[in-house]
Amino acid sequence: MRIIVPPIKSQGIKTKLVPWIQALVPDVSGKWIEPFLGTGVVAFNSGFRKALLNDTNPHVICFYQGVKNREITPQGVRAYLEKEGEQLKKAPEQGYAHFRAIRDRFNVTHDPLDFLFLSRAGFNGMMRFNRNGEWNIPFCKKPARFSRSYITKIVNQVHDVACLIQPSWKFTVGNFEATIEQAEKDDVIYCDPPYIGRYVDYYGGWTEESERKLFDLLSTTPAKFILSTWHHNDFRRNPFIDSLWSRFNLVTRDHFYHSGGKIENRQSIVEALAFNFETNVGQHNYGLCLKPEQLLLCENGAESITQQ
Numbered sequence: 553m554r555i556i557v558p559p560i561k562s563q564g565i566k567t568k569l570v571p572w573i574q575a576l577v578p579d580v581s582g583k584w585i586e587p588f589l590g591t592g593v594v595a596f597n598s599g600f601r602k603a604l605l606n607d608t609n610p611h612v613i614c615f616y617q618g619v620k621n622r623e624i625t626p627q628g629v630r631a632y633l634e635k636e637g638e639q640l641k642k643a644p645e646q647g648y649a650h651f652r653a654i655r656d657r658f659n660v661t662h663d664p665l666d667f668l669f670l671s672r673a674g675f676n677g678m679m680r681f682n683r684n685g686e687w688n689i690p691f692c693k694k695p696a697r698f699s700r701s702y703i704t705k706i707v708n709q710v711h712d713v714a715c716l717i718q719p720s721w722k723f724t725v726g727n728f729e730a731t732i733e734q735a736e737k738d739d740v741i742y743c744d745p746p747y748i749g750r751y752v753d754y755y756g757g758w759t760e761e762s763e764r765k766l767f768d769l770l771s772t773t774p775a776k777f778i779l780s781t782w783h784h785n786d787f788r789r790n791p792f793i794d795s796l797w798s799r800f801n802l803v804t805r806d807h808f809y810h811s812g813g814k815i816e817n818r819q820s821i822v823e824a825l826a827f828n829f830e831t832n833v834g835q836h837n838y839g840l841c842l843k844p845e846q847l848l849l850c851e852n853g854a855e856s857i858t859q860q
């Protein structure tokens with residue numbers, strides 16, 4: 553499976569988990585609904601003709617809306633990155649002065665191309681906003697960041713998503729509730745909410761109340777759903793697995809989040825998918841192998857999935 557990688561980056565990006573998630577997606581005739589779109593990597597690999605895609609972060613939605621409307625094109629992105637990349641290379645403080653200039657401009661104008669620049673020139677591909685909604689990630693300290701090959705890579709990513717976004721895909725900015733409430737029987741909802749205690753920012757505050765509200769909505773939706781959450785790490789277990797999500801089917805799998813400034817956010821975690829439909833996980837995940845205390849369904853030999 554060729555994974556479509558989006559042009560926008562974020563620390564919670566699910567690129568490596570896409571095959572695992574997609575293997576579980578049921579065959580439905582309705583829409584793909586994603587209330588927590590983030591970079592869009594799961595939606596872009598969903599293959600659905602109809603989609604409802606939402607996030608509280610207006611910048612990701614504005615960027616993809618711009619691609620859909622053809623206001624943002626691969627050619628336009630190339631011209632923009634070549635120009636700004638040249639200035640970055642020559643700017644004082646090893647490029648930092650120009651990074652700051654783009655950041656300050658973005659914080660005023662919210663230009664989607666400046667947003668792309670910050671996403672691709674920020675430290676470790678992270679995205680975070682302060683309480684005023686301003687970009688809050690420092691420069692990656694590479695003045696020659698936008699090399700010819702890097703620009704081509706980004707331009708190709710924009711091209712890929714431009715080809716995938718269908719005219720009937722709807723993008724909205726808002727809270728997850730209104731998006732989930734629109735789901736109908738033949739739709740599938742994929743939810744990837746912020747994980748409590750990790751990467752809190754202006755657009756991503758997440759509380760116990762939010763988790764319970766999400767649980768209530770998913771418990772009563774007529775649609776099928778898949779929820780991404782964390783199961784446990786080396787130190788503790790996600791309490792909401794026992795109190796909420798274990799009422800649904802669960803599969804788990806080891807995962808390592810590569811980016812993140814905080815050392816605790818770089819550790820490996822066991823990811824979980826909770827879902828409200830029957831499935832043959834074995835059939836979806838290339839057979840069974842045994843590990844201590846767990847039945848693992850191995851994917852590509854190296855990766856694993858556990859049905860609980």
Ligand SMILES: C[S@@+](CC[C@H](N)C(=O)[O-])C[C@H]1O[C@@H](n2cnc3c(N)ncnc32)[C@H](O)[C@@H]1O
Nearest residue numbers: 564565566588590591608609727728744746756
């Ligand atoms: C973990 S990220 C999603 C990552 C995405 N699956 C990806 O692979 O890039 C969670 C997203 O939920 C958004 N978000 C946070 N609170 C929200 C809310 N109450 N309603 C809708 N979206 C929210 C954040 O802005 C963030 O983009």
